[in-house]
Amino acid sequence: MESKVETMAVKNKAKKSGILKSKMYTMLLALVAIWVIFTITTDGNFLSTRNLSNLLRQMSITGILAIGMVFIIILGEIDLSVGSMLGLLGGIAAILNVWFNMGAVTTIIITLALGLVLGFWNGWWVAYKKVPSFIVTLAGLLVFRGILIGISKGNTIAPLSEGMKVVGQAYFPSVVGYGIAVATIAISAYIISNNRKKKLQYGLEVSPKRNDIIKIVLIAIGIIAVVAILNDYSGFPLPVFIMIIFAIIFSYMAGSTVFGRRIYAIGGNKEAAKLSGINVNKQVLMIYAFNGLLAAIAGILLTSRLNAGSVSAGTNAELDAIASCVIGGASLAGGTGTVSGALVGALVMATIDNGMSMLNTQPFWQYIVKGLILLLAVWADIRSKNKK
Structure with a gap:
């Protein structure tokens, strides 16, 4: 019975792939148009090798968060806490490295382990206590940010050791x-x-x-x-390399494994997945754990790049991650989404931030533009479903 549901998930995913491809091509054309506009308005500086390198480094943080978020959205769930989780885990990494003089390797291992724990915490409430993911992660948004402010005493924690700075600032030859x-x-x-x-x-x-x-x-x-x-x-930035590694791993997981097919099956029809024998609670718990791990990686990279842990780190990062997934074709109703689409969406969000910063645009315009893009992306998704 389980294999029938998984087969159905594959067929449903294949049927939706045409729509996703169409959205992807549209988004890529929109991205090209945005790049052309910024290239013209910045007198070509937007396409300088230095700026493009900085753009991809900026994108890597949102991209890593979006990889985890797209799986949660495919499940039909949401995570509003990843921004605060990123900030907390990045802050913990800075505290361990600066205040306790721990080496880079030990600091990273402990931070990644804590990321899994926080992910399990969210997943446990959603999967086993049946609290809506919106409420669980909204609570996490507040709790994790509060813990960060408490343990850091509101201070910026810097500077990091050379070993920690390498993670977010190194380049490959x-x-x-x-x-x-x-x-x-x-x-x-x-x-x-x-x-x-x-x-x-x-x-x-x-x-x-x-x-x-x-x-x-x-x-x-x-x-x-x-x-x-x-x-x-x-050279090739290490954070971008890390993002690519996880993009490949999770793309393969989504498209070529039983685990991935089960995620799409749950997002497509949770009750049918349960009746087929899929352990839905376990799958949800694992996805939230993976999401916590990716938030830890993003937190380490951001802290390393800034050479400091800050109480404001990761503010609104969850919104950028969610917007990246939706812009990239993921449906908030569940059952639809790809890692590649989420990364294209992340590149769009990073491009807007980067380009408008180069134009010295006031920050409030960035929020307005990104909000309107998110609104239009959701409207386009609803419109395509209504036509179908």
């Missing part, structure tokens, strides 16, 4: 950057090929093979171009 590009292209080709095999296995319609080849070629060109730009500045 050019040779390593091109090695990363080759590996990423090979893995992307494997994932595309494997998804094709899965569709054939379940008797689903597949596009001509040449389309997949064209997709792989375009991905390869894009990746090599990005690496060339980054290498022209200082």
